[in-house]
Amino acid sequence: MEKAEAGGRKPPEKLCRRCKATFDPSSNSPSSCRFHPSFFVCRRHDDQKRYYELDPDDPPYAAKFYDCCGAEELDALGCKSHFHVSYDDD
Ligand SMILES: [Zn+2]
Numbered sequence: 001m002e003k004a005e006a007g008g009r010k011p012p013e014k015l016c017r018r019c020k021a022t023f024d025p026s027s028n029s030p031s032s033c034r035f036h037p038s039f040f041v042c043r044r045h046d047d048q049k050r051y052y053e054l055d056p057d058d059p060p061y062a063a064k065f066y067d068c069c070g071a072e073e074l075d076a077l078g079c080k081s082h083f084h085v086s087y088d089d090d
């Protein structure tokens with residue numbers, strides 16, 4: 001006997017389009033979603049007016065950071081928190 005695929009069953013979790021995490025809409029709170037409101041940029045800390053192109057000799061960590069808070073790790077915990085935003089919301 002063939003087993004039917006569980007295709008019709010939708011998981012209760014939704015996907016956050018901001019942090020790409022799955023979350024339970026019933027437990028979504030203003031502190032659920034941690035994210036960076038600005039982009040991870042490549043430029044010098046000490047010259048934020050001009051875009052800085054990395055030279056091959058430059059250490060990569062010298063010029064990469066989040067524009068919003070200065071965190072230098074790409075996976076640094078978000079400096080802002082808010083509700084998760086599902087793809088259903090607009
Ligand atoms: Zn940040």
Ligand SMILES: [Zn+2]
Pocket residue numbers: 016017018019020021032033034083084085
């Ligand atoms: Zn989120």
